[in-house]
Amino acid sequence: MSTTTIEDVKIIDIPKIEDNRGNLAVIEKxxxxxxxxxxxxxxxxxSDAYRGGHAHKEQVEFLVALSGSFTVTLDDSVNKKSVVLKKPNKGLLIPTGIWRELEDFSSGSVCLVLASDVFSEADYIREYKDFQLFKRT
Structure with a gap:
């Protein structure tokens, strides 16, 4: 059973070094x-495309809008919320067991994803009804 909820999703400030020559953001351990x-x-x-549409059983992800903006809709099978990512010094930490959908990409947007594990198809839940079952069992 996945007990994670929307409350476990966090916006994290990425440390930045401001400089009149340009800013530097650092993601370290x-x-x-x-x-x-x-x-x-x-x-x-x-702009009319949709990405995501899945959850992970074990993998954790951190999303950052390096350029432009996009909306991430999060769902724990009980509650939903949407977050607009638009600053390269703020990231969205998505724990396991949270359904995510990405949409409303602005022109030139880039979504960086830092994942806790290598790709494994077995870790993906791609059907919403399977996600609901995963949350209940």
């Missing part, structure tokens, strides 16, 4: 609560 095992990013996503 103190920033997120797990070792990073996979990094990937979404880009050139059409």
């Amino acid at each position: 103190e920033c997120i609560p797990y070792p990073i095992k996979r990094v990937y990013y979404l880009y050139d996503v059409p």
